[in-house]
Amino acid sequence: MAAEIGYYSLILALVLAIYQSIFPFIGASRNDERLMATAVPVAQAQFGFLMVAFFALMYAYIVSDFSVENVFKNSHTDKPMIYKITGVWANHEGSMVLWVLILTLFGAAVATFGQNLPALLKARVLGVQGTISASFLAFIVATSNPFIRLSPTPLNGQGMNPLLQDPGLAIHPPLLYLGYVGFSLVFSFAIAALIEGRVDAAWARWVRPWTLLAWMFLTMGISMGSWWAYYELGWGGWWFWDPVENASFMPWLAGTALLHSAIVVEKRDTMKVWTILLAIIAFSLSLLGTFLVRSGVLTSVHAFATDPERGLFILGILAFFVGGGFALFAWRAPAFKSGGMFAPISREGCLMLNNLILTVGCATVFIGTLYPLVLETITGSKISVGPQFFNATFTPLMVPLLLLVPLGPFLAWKRGDLAAVAQRLSAAALFTAVILVFVFAWVEKGPIMAPFGVAIAAWLVAGAVSEFAFRIGLFRVALMDSLRRAVKLPRSVWGTSLAHGGLGIVVLGIVAISAWQVEKVEVIDVGGTMQVSGIDVEFVSIEPRTGPNYKDDVGLFRISVDGKLVTEIESAKRLYQVPVMATTEAGIYSFWTGDIYVTLGDKSKTKNAWTLRIFFNPLAQFIWFGAAIMFAGGAISLTDRRYRVGAPRKKGSKKRAKAPAKEVPA
Amino acid sequence: MTRKQRRMGVIGIGFVLLAAAVALISFALEDTIVFFYGPTEVVEKKISPGTRFRLGGLVEEGSVKRGESKTVKFAVTDLNTSMPVVYVGILPDLFREGQGVVTEGVLNQRGVFEADSVLAKHDENYMPAEVADALKKQGKWNPEDKT
Numbered sequence: 001m002a003a004e005i006g007y008y009s010l011i012l013a014l015v016l017a018i019y020q021s022i023f024p025f026i027g028a029s030r031n032d033e034r035l036m037a038t039a040v041p042v043a044q045a046q047f048g049f050l051m052v053a054f055f056a057l058m059y060a061y062i063v064s065d066f067s068v069e070n071v072f073k074n075s076h077t078d079k080p081m082i083y084k085i086t087g088v089w090a091n092h093e094g095s096m097v098l099w100v101l102i103l104t105l106f107g108a109a110v111a112t113f114g115q116n117l118p119a120l121l122k123a124r125v126l127g128v129q130g131t132i133s134a135s136f137l138a139f140i141v142a143t144s145n146p147f148i149r150l151s152p153t154p155l156n157g158q159g160m161n162p163l164l165q166d167p168g169l170a171i172h173p174p175l176l177y178l179g180y181v182g183f184s185l186v187f188s189f190a191i192a193a194l195i196e197g198r199v200d201a202a203w204a205r206w207v208r209p210w211t212l213l214a215w216m217f218l219t220m221g222i223s224m225g226s227w228w229a230y231y232e233l234g235w236g237g238w239w240f241w242d243p244v245e246n247a248s249f250m251p252w253l254a255g256t257a258l259l260h261s262a263i264v265v266e267k268r269d270t271m272k273v274w275t276i277l278l279a280i281i282a283f284s285l286s287l288l289g290t291f292l293v294r295s296g297v298l299t300s301v302h303a304f305a306t307d308p309e310r311g312l313f314i315l316g317i318l319a320f321f322v323g324g325g326f327a328l329f330a331w332r333a334p335a336f337k338s339g340g341m342f343a344p345i346s347r348e349g350c351l352m353l354n355n356l357i358l359t360v361g362c363a364t365v366f367i368g369t370l371y372p373l374v375l376e377t378i379t380g381s382k383i384s385v386g387p388q389f390f391n392a393t394f395t396p397l398m399v400p401l402l403l404l405v406p407l408g409p410f411l412a413w414k415r416g417d418l419a420a421v422a423q424r425l426s427a428a429a430l431f432t433a434v435i436l437v438f439v440f441a442w443v444e445k446g447p448i449m450a451p452f453g454v455a456i457a458a459w460l461v462a463g464a465v466s467e468f469a470f471r472i473g474l475f476r477v478a479l480m481d482s483l484r485r486a487v488k489l490p491r492s493v494w495g496t497s498l499a500h501g502g503l504g505i506v507v508l509g510i511v512a513i514s515a516w517q518v519e520k521v522e523v524i525d526v527g528g529t530m531q532v533s534g535i536d537v538e539f540v541s542i543e544p545r546t547g548p549n550y551k552d553d554v555g556l557f558r559i560s561v562d563g564k565l566v567t568e569i570e571s572a573k574r575l576y577q578v579p580v581m582a583t584t585e586a587g588i589y590s591f592w593t594g595d596i597y598v599t600l601g602d603k604s605k606t607k608n609a610w611t612l613r614i615f616f617n618p619l620a621q622f623i624w625f626g627a628a629i630m631f632a633g634g635a636i637s638l639t640d641r642r643y644r645v646g647a648p649r650k651k652g653s654k655k656r657a658k659a660p661a662k663e664v665p666a
Numbered sequence: 667m668t669r670k671q672r673r674m675g676v677i678g679i680g681f682v683l684l685a686a687a688v689a690l691i692s693f694a695l696e697d698t699i700v701f702f703y704g705p706t707e708v709v710e711k712k713i714s715p716g717t718r719f720r721l722g723g724l725v726e727e728g729s730v731k732r733g734e735s736k737t738v739k740f741a742v743t744d745l746n747t748s749m750p751v752v753y754v755g756i757l758p759d760l761f762r763e764g765q766g767v768v769t770e771g772v773l774n775q776r777g778v779f780e781a782d783s784v785l786a787k788h789d790e791n792y793m794p795a796e797v798a799d800a801l802k803k804q805g806k807w808n809p810e811d812k813t
Contacts, residue, residue: 309782360683360686387700389699392690393691521755583759605732
């Protein structure tokens with residue numbers, strides 16, 4: 001029964017989505033308030049039906065109902081319960097249901113919480129949102145129905161890819177989808193504004209929290225995916241410039257640019273056309289990511305099934321929204337009048353440069369990701385564009401941006417005073433210089449550029465700290481006054497400082513692991529010791545162990561430094577039963593200075609020895625820790641009073657818009 | 667500064683950035699991209715020793731020889747041509763005889779492919795497209811096949 005209920009819910013949701021993609025627009029064009037208002041309950045009901053469908057599928061997984069083809073192909077009775085639940089989205093059909101569930105969640109959220117949106121804007125936003133969900137629901141119903149029944153019912157399922165049997169599966173995809181799909185709402189706002197022909201500060205104030213929310217989740221989703229790959233794949237790396245990683249990174253870059261340009265629209269009533277364009281680009285890249293990952297164009301753990309029909313369908317959806325969005329943009333955008341003027345050296349100017357660099361960086365990732373696909377289609381020759389390409393293109397482009405980050409918040413709107421900024425950042429600059437000299441003196445090995453990388457990270461963190469210290473008047477007023485100021489400070493200032501500081505920590509982790517990672521591969525007898533970066537790893541024993549649906553060879557390792565025992569870790573080679581597949585369960589222990597990362601290779605043919613691959617990954621955890629700080633910064637910004645109030649309270653907002661200019665006199 | 671000047675300024679900076687990106691990309695494409703060949707193609711295209719490329723195919727049955735040290739020797743085949751490969755290090759979990767594999771490295775003077783990385787794909791069902799094509803011709807490849 002559950003499968004049938006789920007299927008009918010999907011169809012009902014599709015019908016509602018079709019309604020929602022037509023009637024709110026008609027209502028808006030006739031200015032019929034009642035017709036427009038129907039979009040609200042329809043969007044909410046759509047979310048409700050998706051919940052029903054999603055939980056029906058989850059139920060089929062939990063009870064291992066193998067008469068449902070999707071459950072049969074991707075589950076097994078021996079699979080632990082958590083992977084039965086998370087296994088719902090560990091396959092093509094289920095993950096698309098999750099995708100649309102989150103899409104309708106955003107639709108329902110804007111319907112419910114957007115009470116102070118003007119009726120016309122709200123109707124159109126929901127209309128666009130309905131169009132998106134109608135296309136994807138049609139896609140699911142037509143090509144990817146998760147509720148197809150099998151007859152006769154198989155006795156057991158075919159199991160799930162063991163690499164996915166990890167708690168990471170519970171976190172990474174939902175977070176990533178919240179980010180990906182969150183940009184749909186920003187897209188809907190952009191399209192609605194284009195139809196309406198008006199973009200103003202109020203529009204930006206409605207869009208910003210949604211952009212921020214999507215950006216936060218995307219940041220966390222990417223970071224969690226990277227962390228998962230780091231500990232699960234056993235390759236000792238955290239980012240591989242794999243096309244599926246790039247597919248999520250491109251919307252992040254565009255979204256980061258959008259996050260910053262929307263500030264300019266809100267505060268200064270300019271850069272409107274550009275912001276609309278970025279909103280369209282960000283969601284287009286989300287759709288492109290969905291296409292790349294779900295169509296089977298790329299071979300990866302993320303591509304569950306290769307089916308040309310599905311690929312074409314998503315390509316059609318992609319073409320419709322991207323093409324439609326850009327066409328509408330080309331038609332309506334020239335009418336937008338730009339507002340406030342500004343000098344090149346100003347906060348606007350700085351944010352504009354941020355946007356230019358981020359979009360150009362995004363373009364290089366785009367080219368590196370799609371070039372092999374295009375080349376193969378045209379000439380038939382296969383190439384791979386690997387990390388070297390991106391290190392040679394993307395990385396140098398980002399350097400000026402990172403150098404610029406601390407300057408931005410110090411510059412005044414309209415016309416900034418570079419000398420004053422330089423004075424306020426002098427402590428940060430001094431700190432950076434000391435770090436640079438120190439790292440050069442201290443480190444013997446590694447690339448010559450690495451100390452500069454560390455210096456950039458120091459500059460980012462010190463810049464963020466300086467900004468915060470300046471805002472609360474640290475050392476200029478009494479300490480108690482500073483604390484009082486810190487409490488009163490707008491949350492968005494807290495958020496900016498945290499996010500920029502977090503970025504610095506991420507950069508530090510990336511530079512350290514890229515420059516000074518140590519990898520050692522040796523054949524070691526049981527009882528033997530291997531030394532990596534001054535850390536002794538003793539191979540104590542190895543013994544078999546049986547898990548719920550796998551068998552392990554568990555190696556026990558004693559980690560000690562200078563003869564003192566620090567900890568014991570386990571590293572295993574795991575053999576799953578259904579499907580039969582081996583995985584590496586790396587043993588990781590995090591010191592403050594980095595991770596010791598032990599993976600077990602093959603057993604020697606003749607003696608009781610194993611090949612061990614041991615990494616020392618300096619400061620690796622900083623990457624994910626920094627990303628978490630960036631997320632926290634976003635979350636704190638989101639609680640800013642301006643967003644909570646939500647409504648375009650003209651008086652209050654004007655006052656606040658001017659406030660930064662006063663605090664940073666030109 | 668007038669609106670027009672400002673716009674020209676932005677366009678100017680944009681162009682400078684784009685030019686930088688284009689220059690970086692074209693240099694990088696020349697230096698960093700790696701072509702992918704099957705064993706037959708390596709022979710047909712007379713790839714000269716010293717060229718860096720990716721060699722993909724099936725690990726030939728019975729060809730894997732592990733030494734006492736970390737050196738592993740095996741052969742990559744597309745069922746027409748077979749090419750010997752040496753690799754020093756740990757092989758990925760999914761490396762098995764008869765399975766698809768992609769290796770990256772250089773061909774040496776003796777016609778042995780010295781691989782410095784053996785790529786594990788995330789999926790046990792992974793097949794390099796060329797190998798899939800070659801196998802399809804032989805009628806041996808079934809995409810539905812799960813090991």
